[in-house]
Amino acid sequence: MNTTIPGPDGRPRCRWCAAAPEFFAYHDREWGFPVSDDRRLFEKLSLESFQSGLSWRTILAKRENFRKAFHGFDFDHVAQFDEADIARLLQDAGIIRHRGKIEAVINNARRAQELIAQEGSLAAYIWRHEPDPADPGTPQTASTSATSVALSKDLKKRGWKFVGPTTVYAFMQAMGLINDHAEGCAVRAEVEAARTAFERPKA
Template sequence: MSKTVAGPDGEPRCAWCNSAPEFFDYHDQEWGYPVADDQRLFEKLCLESFQSGLSWRTILSKRENFRKAFKHFDFKQVAEFDEADVKRLLQDEGIVRHRGKIEAVINNARRAQELVAAEGSLAAYVWRFEADTPKNPQTASTSPESIAMSKDLKKRGWKFVGPTTVFAFMQAMGLVNDHAVGCIMREKAAQLRRDFNKP
């Protein structure tokens, strides 16, 4: 079975893009490109935790609503959220209204502050877990690196950061190049990773 599909321009893309029209833009402009910005890294970890048990299309379609609801994932501001904020967010129809996941984002914002104080930045921490490019992309939902990061984050008190959630985060944020062989963006992602100055 082919791991690629023809994109709008006729060039091959990762086959998962075919699941929704908006996936092509997300795939071409973001997915798999290395990120060093702490706010974007925190956002992605939070959105992946919200995605648990749901489709990425659901989360992507609500991403702007999530950003508005969670102060654009500025974890210094989110760390100040209290029970009144939880109640407000549970009434917000623009996001996924799951108390456990909402509370996890607030908890994780506080843990992110601790991690930055200890390690210098989220980026410096997560890039320690960078993975080699797999020979057979998109054949696994976890990796030794995602298992290690998940275990360490949980030890530090983070929630909703299982190995599969962390692996999806790593794929999206460029910590591993998991573009399909033949995908037109695979080499672009590889070049961006080569040029990337690790924090």
């Protein structure tokens, strides 16, 4: 099966971009490029947990609303949310009004604070789980990997919620821990160059 499609400029892109026109910009500018900013990492984990059972298109369309509702995913701020905040969010039509997922983000903000106290930064902890480049990797059609299973298990052990192996794998793809752009995708080489130049965060 062909794993690429022509993009707006005629160059090949990963086939999943065909699902929605707005995917091209996200694919070209964000997906797979390495991230070391704690707040962006927390945001992506949170949005992936909201996506569970839904499409990424739904979440991407509401991303700015999520950012406003959760104060830019400042986990120190979100960790202070209480029942009044939950009630407010459940009335916010701009986001996904799912009590369990909202409560999970608040819980995970508190767990992020604990993890940072132990590890120095969320980025240092996350990037410690980058797969070995020598590993053969997984096909783009995969939804989990041995590494995502291990990271999911460790996060759950630390008290995080809505961080199953599939959620974690999508997070790893998006945040650049693996380069899952299809062979032949015009952006694959750009992502690989960014990953090569990227300075891995240390505790």
